[in-house]
Amino acid sequence: MSNQWKINKYRRRVMQKLTENVGAKHRLTKMQIKEKAEIKNILLIRPNHRLGNLLMLTPLLQEIETVFPAAKVNVFIKGTIGPVLFKEYTSVDKIVQLPRKPFKQLGLYIKQLFFLKKEKYDLVINADKNSSSGKIFTQLTRATYKIFGTIEDEKLSLDSAFVHMATSPVFCLRQLLKQSGIETSATFPALNLKLTPDEIELGKKQWESVADTSKLTLCIFTFATGTKCYSKSWWDVFYRRLLQEFPAYQIVEVLPVENVSQIEFKAPSFYSKDVREIAAFFYHTEIFIGADSGMMHLAAASGIPTVGLFSKTNSAKYKPYGNRSMAIDTNTTSQDDWITNIKRILES
Numbered sequence: 001m002s003n004q005w006k007i008n009k010y011r012r013r014v015m016q017k018l019t020e021n022v023g024a025k026h027r028l029t030k031m032q033i034k035e036k037a038e039i040k041n042i043l044l045i046r047p048n049h050r051l052g053n054l055l056m057l058t059p060l061l062q063e064i065e066t067v068f069p070a071a072k073v074n075v076f077i078k079g080t081i082g083p084v085l086f087k088e089y090t091s092v093d094k095i096v097q098l099p100r101k102p103f104k105q106l107g108l109y110i111k112q113l114f115f116l117k118k119e120k121y122d123l124v125i126n127a128d129k130n131s132s133s134g135k136i137f138t139q140l141t142r143a144t145y146k147i148f149g150t151i152e153d154e155k156l157s158l159d160s161a162f163v164h165m166a167t168s169p170v171f172c173l174r175q176l177l178k179q180s181g182i183e184t185s186a187t188f189p190a191l192n193l194k195l196t197p198d199e200i201e202l203g204k205k206q207w208e209s210v211a212d213t214s215k216l217t218l219c220i221f222t223f224a225t226g227t228k229c230y231s232k233s234w235w236d237v238f239y240r241r242l243l244q245e246f247p248a249y250q251i252v253e254v255l256p257v258e259n260v261s262q263i264e265f266k267a268p269s270f271y272s273k274d275v276r277e278i279a280a281f282f283y284h285t286e287i288f289i290g291a292d293s294g295m296m297h298l299a300a301a302s303g304i305p306t307v308g309l310f311s312k313t314n315s316a317k318y319k320p321y322g323n324r325s326m327a328i329d330t331n332t333t334s335q336d337d338w339i340t341n342i343k344r345i346l347e348s
Contacts, residue, residue: 049079190322203280
């Protein structure tokens with residue numbers, strides 16, 4: 001465990017403690033929308049740059065487009081990948097991008113904060129209830145309604161839809177809608193990158209260039225960041241088990257941007273730095289199997305069943321969402337259990 005990781009963990013705890021009462025005046029239970037038509041300008045706040053965290057905004061965007069079809073949405077995030085991820089969401093008007101390293105681009109950081117303060121919104125949603133900066137930025141905005149991401153009802157706070165990162169902001173929005181007398185759905189939208197027909201066709205050609213097209217494809221991703229990454233020996237054993245259990249399938253490995261393989265490139269592989277291109281490749285496979293990572297969420301957002309392998313992070317909060325996807329705790333289950341679950345998904 002690196003010293004930087006320990007420092008960041010301590011910093012997050014301190015900031016969460018300092019900001020735990022931010023937004024206390026904007027209790028969700030005290031708000032009530034008069035009518036849907038008054039919600040025309042919406043701001044989503046998620047000051048993070050990670051692929052998976054940003055993809056988990058897509059259920060909220062879908063919910064907004066369903067409930068407020070005429071509304072325009074600004075998205076306040078970090079990094080430069082937002083325009084790529086959200087380009088097919090017609091509700092998205094502007095993407096305000098904070099620099100990943102504020103002190104290296106202080107001028108741009110301040111400029112974006114001025115934009116945040118200048119605009120007037122009908123509704124602002126902090127998409128991560130645990131984000132201290134998200135709460136602060138939400139507090140800074142000028143808006144009629146503000147959702148900070150908290151639920152006052154203790155029973156509701158235990159709901160699985162409130163716990164998961166992809167559905168928590170949708171859950172909070174629905175609480176506001178319900179108490180305003182606005183009907184909501186019983187189900188939650190899945191992650192969705194909204195691949196275009198042209199992207200899907202290109203993905204098919206790339207899949208055909210790599211895979212044995214006479215077989216269905218199991219897609220694996222053997223990399224992950226930090227302690228979430230399983231060792232080469234772990235993957236070697238699991239890869240051989242997959243070959244044994246699924247002889248009718250072609251196993252293809254999608255490689256990370258680092259272009260490394262925990263199975264030493266033993267399987268046919270696909271490499272790209274374009275996330276929409278990778279998602280289009282995923283689209284033509286039957287299932288994705290890999291550790292908790294942004295690539296795991298990208299697979300789910302492409303529309304295929306996704307099996308997330310968890311050994312460190314909280315699967316209830318970060319598991320792949322939608323499209324018959326599931327999380328497996330590899331600490332408390334066996335390879336036999338993993339294979340059984342994979343077979344169940346493929347047969348469903």
